[in-house]
Every structure is written in C-alpha cells, then in structure tokens.
Amino acid sequence: MKIKLLVVSKTDEKYLQEGIDIYVKRLTHYTNFEIEVIPALKDQKGASPEEIKSREAEQILRRIDKADAVVLLDEHGRQHTSVGFSEYLQKQMNSGIPQMVFVVGGAFGFAPSVYQAATDKISLSPMTFNHQMVRLIFVEQLYRAFTILRHEPYHNS
Numbered sequence: 001m002k003i004k005l006l007v008v009s010k011t012d013e014k015y016l017q018e019g020i021d022i023y024v025k026r027l028t029h030y031t032n033f034e035i036e037v038i039p040a041l042k043d044q045k046g047a048s049p050e051e052i053k054s055r056e057a058e059q060i061l062r063r064i065d066k067a068d069a070v071v072l073l074d075e076h077g078r079q080h081t082s083v084g085f086s087e088y089l090q091k092q093m094n095s096g097i098p099q100m101v102f103v104v105g106g107a108f109g110f111a112p113s114v115y116q117a118a119t120d121k122i123s124l125s126p127m128t129f130n131h132q133m134v135r136l137i138f139v140e141q142l143y144r145a146f147t148i149l150r151h152e153p154y155h156n157s
Contacts, residue, residue, distance in 0.1 A: 077121030
C-alpha cells in the first residue's frame, strides 16, 4: 500500500521542513511514502474563509482517486494512542486498498466537499496545532506506527 500526505501550501519554516525530511527518509524503509504539496492559492486577498476552503477543496479533490482511502487530519476526528494508530494502519494495509491519502488542509480547515470525499477523520490531539506543524507531528507518528508494527525499540511502552 502506498501512503501519501497531501498538504495545502509549502512548509515555510526551515526547522519544520528539516524535521519532516528526517522522518520521510526513515519512512522509506517501511513503506512507499510521499508528500504532495498543493501550491498556496494566489489572489486570496479579500477572499472569505469559505471561498478559500472551496478553492482548496477543488485542488484536494483533483489529487485523490476513488479507490483511495482518504483520511482527514481534523480536530473533530477520532483520536488514537500511538499503539492504536499502528493497529488502525495495519487494518488499512490488510484491507487491500492501493493508497491511503492523509490530508492536512489549509489554515481554515476543509470545505464540506472534502469531508464528503473522506473515508475517515483523525485528530492528532485535542489541542489545536498550526497546520504546518501538524505535518511534522503526523510523519513522526506514522514512523512510530511502523516501528511499533515491527516491534522495534523506537516506541517505549
């Protein structure tokens, strides 16, 4: 199974991108993983949050396939422990789906059309994180999930 992290706009902070790069490199030992960046929208000045979400939704929906399992990283999603997330990931891999796409929206979240296209929602915490910081947190948790599944010592339980 291929895993993709689909994100809206590039990661601006160098320290976040360096951390993301470390975990992406580690993940290549476990799975076919990629991050796809949807370029930031142009001409956003004066647009309402709803207009921005709608325009971002068009870009997100263009990049997912009907056969994909689409999981939104969303504050209203289901929360997992790290072990629980690894079990969730294993069930998805066992299901035979060709690709899982985890999606991080823009600063205003997701439009209704993206929620309708999603197969699941996951929350990384009851706290709110910057949408760029979520990328680093998620790739670390994805890496941790694979080490848990392989019974490697990265995760202490």
